[in-house]
Amino acid sequence: MKQQKVRILSKKIYNNRYVDMWLENRFSEVPEPGQFVHIFTGSTFLRRPFSIGTCTEKDFRILFQIKGAGTRKLADMETGCELDIIGPLGNHFPVRDNLNEIYVVAGGIGIAPLLFLSSSLLEKKKRFKFFYGARTKSDLLDFLMPDGDYEKIFSTDDGSYGEKGTIVEMLKNRLHSKKPDVVFSSGPYLMLKEISSVCSRYDIPAYVSLENIMFCGLGVCQGCVIDAKNGYQRVCRDGPVFNHKDVIWQKKPLI
Numbered sequence: 001m002k003q004q005k006v007r008i009l010s011k012k013i014y015n016n017r018y019v020d021m022w023l024e025n026r027f028s029e030v031p032e033p034g035q036f037v038h039i040f041t042g043s044t045f046l047r048r049p050f051s052i053g054t055c056t057e058k059d060f061r062i063l064f065q066i067k068g069a070g071t072r073k074l075a076d077m078e079t080g081c082e083l084d085i086i087g088p089l090g091n092h093f094p095v096r097d098n099l100n101e102i103y104v105v106a107g108g109i110g111i112a113p114l115l116f117l118s119s120s121l122l123e124k125k126k127r128f129k130f131f132y133g134a135r136t137k138s139d140l141l142d143f144l145m146p147d148g149d150y151e152k153i154f155s156t157d158d159g160s161y162g163e164k165g166t167i168v169e170m171l172k173n174r175l176h177s178k179k180p181d182v183v184f185s186s187g188p189y190l191m192l193k194e195i196s197s198v199c200s201r202y203d204i205p206a207y208v209s210l211e212n213i214m215f216c217g218l219g220v221c222q223g224c225v226i227d228a229k230n231g232y233q234r235v236c237r238d239g240p241v242f243n244h245k246d247v248i249w250q251k252k253p254l255i
């Protein structure tokens, strides 16, 4: 992990709200899927966290949704600008050698770290299915998914693309006939909570990438802690990827 300045190499904006930005890779260590970078956007003195959404030797991607002032400022930055980043930070999805059948489940912009994960699974020649759901067709960024030999299952809440319903329903439908070795998921908190409940019912190991407001991003300030079975856990340092069984799920999203 190192603080450094990296150049924006390219930027594309989809549907006025999703930004696919590629940055110079000047990492001092090789990032793993699930890790994130903490970026100074200039909107406040606080950095903003973004998952590493794919990484090559030369460059890496962040894929983000424009939400407030920080993401707006970042979206407005032009190719060639330098960004002050810290990373790679946090832990990663545990892809063990003995996993033969993996289900990857993305909800909305939660797809970002799972793009990196799926590229890495393809490189490792792992067998996996990719479940990807969003509210409506224009929220699906399926054209960013890596090419390769894996099954893709899409759903939208309004049925405008893929199957109609939530992606957790699509997952449940398939679990009746076959159980994977593990589920890796990222998306809205309440979706991850539901994944956790489904995986508990079917006794399937599952790992979820959680989000919380971050301050230092380095494990120092305790500002991002969540309630977990083994005490408080820092999303930035002990996560963002957690075993779903360790999380004490709340009624409302963390943020």
Ligand SMILES: Cc1cc2nc3c(=O)[nH]c(=O)nc-3n(C[C@H](O)[C@H](O)[C@H](O)COP(=O)(O)OP(=O)(O)OC[C@H]3O[C@@H](n4cnc5c(N)ncnc54)[C@H](O)[C@@H]3O)c2cc1C
Residues within 6 Å of the ligand: 036, 043, 048, 049, 050, 051, 052, 053, 062, 063, 064, 065, 066, 067, 068, 069, 070, 071, 072, 109, 112, 113, 210, 211, 212, 213, 214, 235, 240, 255
């Ligand atoms: C580990 C991690 C990885 C993330 N990866 C991605 C990603 O790959 N793509 C992506 O689009 N978003 C990602 N996020 C969320 C992203 O960091 C926030 O959307 C962003 O910080 C909002 O900044 P803002 O200044 O635009 O919004 P603000 O004006 O500060 O707030 C707007 C909204 O964003 C929420 N928000 C504010 N700060 C955070 C925060 N630190 N984390 C989450 N939500 C926040 C607020 O609750 C509010 O609803 C990630 C968050 C974490 C913790």
Ligand code: FES
Residues within 6 Å of the ligand: 213, 214, 215, 216, 217, 218, 219, 220, 221, 222, 223, 224, 225, 234, 235, 236, 237
């Ligand atoms: S943000 Fe400071 S400990 Fe996580």
